[in-house]
Amino acid sequence: QAQFVESGGGLVQPGGSLTLSCQVSGIRFKFYTMEWYRQAPGMQRELVARRITDGTRNYADSVRGRFTISGDTGNNTMYLHMNNLKPEDTAVYYCHANEISDYWGQGTQVTVTS
DSSP states (O other), X not given: OOEEEEEOOEEEOTTOOEEEEEEEESSOGGXXXXXXXXXXXXXXXXXXXXXXXXXXXXXXXXXXXXXXXXEETTTTEEEEEEOSOOGGGOXXXXXXXXXXXXXXXXXXXXXEOO
């Protein structure tokens, strides 16, 4: 049974950087389409970045050029590297496997404020 534990969130000033981690257990992430979603207060959850099994990466227009999704198969961990953060990036960020649609981890809070 898959389990995702997100970490690395925090409070950062605009223009700053954070790297989120998603420790994956129960599955090998390299066999799944892995995604990062975020949900801001009062908003629907939105897809931020996706890594397909062939290595292809897709990004939401709002983060393209600033965020990078990556994975370390050795420790079965996914990452989201976030640069030039903006206040509108404030949200809870979730790791997700596309093929396991109904499972979500607890998420990690990112707050961008001056």
